[in-house]
Amino acid sequence: MKQTAKRLDIVEEYYFSSKLREVRQLASEGKPIINMGIGSPDLRPSQAVIDAVTLAMQEENAHQYQSYQGLPELRNGMADFYATNYGVTLNPNTEILPLMGSKEGIMHISLAFLNEGDQVLIPNPGYPTYSSVTNLVGAIPVYYDLKEMNNWEPDFDALEKLDLSKVKIMWLGYPHMPTGARGSLKLFEKLVAFAKRHNILLINDNPYSFVLNDNPMSLLQVEGAKGVALELNSLSKTFNMAGWRVGMVLGNAACIDAVLKVKSNMDSGMFFGIQKGAIEALKSDKSWFKSMNAVYKKRRVLTEQLAEKLGCEVYKEGVGLFVWAKLPSGITSSEDFIDKILYEKSIFITPGTIFGSNGEGYIRFALCVKEEKVQEAIDRF
Incomplete structure (x- = not known):
């Protein structure tokens, strides 16, 4: 075999890619696996979205290459979505x-x-992909601490003491993954001011703002944010379209143009039918979020009961698609803890360590399991 590129020496296969093989192997052996590890929504998109995709298949240009920038009506739909739900005006x-x-x-x-x-x-x-991609492009990760004592928010005094002269990008994401910390506009204002002082491109990863959260926020709500920031968002969790692969990057026009230069050399446009489905999803009103969150609320109550059954302390302030919980006193390894549960009770939970060293001592449950399955998990103890 030819020697692989050196960049592969500093990244590992994505945790869920390798761990889920192990979980699937256990299932193939007849183990009654309950997977509470990965945040892949099991709920369906709305029927209107599915109908839009079905109808789009018959359109004349449905199966041709599509624009690298997406359909104009998709960009307009994204702009309308941000104006309606965040109060942010964007040029589509x-x-x-x-x-x-x-x-x-x-x-x-x-x-x-x-x-x-x-x-x-x-x-x-934080999300492991930030580190792996940074390594793949030959840049250097500099980790900043998020800790429970600070409600999982940055310590700005500690940040200011760092040598920031070579820092070009700062990743953040609120509601935070994996903890579910909400963040606040006050926090966003401090982050934008920090980025301006140090000439850093700030990027907020914002896919969870409508899940169990009555106050969706965008970094772009902050005055002047477009001068230093981009925001990523996604239809995966908000509209149960994870497998459809529909997201967006929004913000500074010059930065968007730079990203387009890369993207246009790496794909040939999103499938027409999926774009039509996304346009329909973005039209959803508040009743959609209300019905979806009614399901997640019930699941969260049961999942918290499961965590407490395990002797864990739940982070009650969390929103989003996950429950974050501290391990029982005296337990030092989250990976050993979840493996014991996997092999003894056939329940897969994510160890906090995959999100960084500050995740040690914690575990994460996904709310992507039906109520009866969560109850079954509880009953196994």
Whole structure:
């Protein structure tokens, strides 16, 4: 076999890619696995969305290459969605770029702005893809602490003491993954001011703002944010379209143009039918969010009961698609803890360590399991 590129020496296969193989193997052996690990919504998109995709299949240009910037009506739909739900005005022609899921946006943004040796501020704990992509493009991760004592928000005094001269990008995401910390407009204002002082591109990863959250926020609500910031968003969790791969990056027009230069060399446009479904989803009114959250609220109550059955302390302030919980006193390894539960009770829970060193001592449950299955998990103890 040919020797692989050196960049692969500093990244590992994504945790869920490898761990889920192990979980599937146990299931194939007849183990009654309940998967509470990955945040892949099991609920359906609305029927109107499915109908829109079905109808689109018959349109004349449905199966041709599509625009790298997406259909104009999709960008308009994204602009209307932000105006209606966040009070943010965006130019659909210059400040919005549809993506095949926001995860690809992390790579596109990194390729557009990072040179080898540039530094990137990454939350600890945080989404593992920020680190892996930073390493893949030859930049250097610089981790900033998020801790429960600070409600999982950055310590700005500690940030100001860092040598920030080589920092080009700062990743953040509120509501926070994995903890569910809400964030606030006050926090966003401090982050924008920090980015301006140090000439840092601020990127908010915002896919969870409508899940169990009555106060959706956008970083772009802050005055002057467009001068220093981009925001990623996604239809995966908000509209139960994870497998459809529909996301967006929004904000500074010059930055959007730079990302487009990368993206246009890496794909040939999103499938027409999926774009039509996304347009319909973005028209959803508050009744959609209310009905979806009624389901998640019931699941959260049961999942908290399960966590407490395990002797864990639940982070009650969390919103979003997950329940974050501290391990029982005396337990030092979250990976050993979840493996014991996996092999003894056939329940898969995510260890906090995959999100960074500050995740040690915690575990994460996804709310993507039906109530009866969560109750079954409880009953197994």
